[in-house]
Amino acid sequence: MSDDYLVKPGKKAKLDGRDPADTGGLKDEESARTQLADDIVAIDKLQDRLYAEGKRALLVILQGMDTSGKDGTVRGVFNQTGPLGVTVTAFKRPSEEELAHDFLWRAHLAAPKRGTIGIFNRSHYEDVLVVKVHKLVGAKEVDKRYDQINAFEKILTDNGVTILKFMLHISKKEQRERLQERLDDPKKHWKFNPGDLDDRKLWDDFQDAYETMLERCSTDHAPWRVIPADKKWARNAVIASVVRKTLEDLDPQYPKVTWDPKSFRVE
Ligand code: AMP
Ligand code: MG
16 A cells, blocks of 8 residues: 555656545545554554664654644654654744754754654755745755755665655645634634745645655655545555554564573562
8 A cells, every 4th residue: 555655766746646535545434543543553562672673763754735734643643652762853944043054954953863763744845845935045056955855865764764755645625624624713723824825825836846846855765655635544544554564674673682681580
């Protein structure tokens, strides 16, 4: 199932041809929830082994338009995972300090330590998305960044970090409903930001920027996946299954000790 959503390196991603309401061969919501429940427990067990092994790390990058469900994915997929070995970093508008460095500085600082899972809620990709669409940096400068990102991610993967990149693909119609909910439900007011409406007006420009990002930065060492995100249950189930499978393939091992446990007695 997982590889249906891969963007082949060097290929155009064509978001138009990808249905945001796709349910990825999942039978129905109930079976997807059962599968998810099983996967997130497995993810926790695998994470414990990753932590004990202490040699490698996993970086999960979440990108998507406002309301695409980045926060919900963190909550839905990692809520069984022990907090000891997981860090979540939300990338907001850069601070003065961050702007004084190269754009990858803050991403590198937040990269996961050996033995841990790092989650990027937004990421260095904002520097070729919102920055490009709002022309915060010149076009030539942005154009150099795709290769810089690929090189940066290669440094991480060469140093034991496996990278999973998920673009949460929602429809414009679904975004309308979710933004409206943020206005209608007092418990969601805090999530509403009038700036989101300005970005919604630039929907097509953002989709173009996403397509270019997918085409130029889906690499063999760190491929992108475009995850249909109109249905939250399908989104979570698909992502959890990819995370689980990836950790299973890494197959982290509890370290073998060099001493004999039988030589000690706990009085
Ligand atoms: P939120 O929707 O709460 O995640 O808000 C974070 C905001 O920070 C979004 O509007 C992002 O587009 C913005 N943001 C994140 N990274 C950058 C960046 N490098 N440059 C400019 N804006 C950014
Ligand atoms: Mg926002």
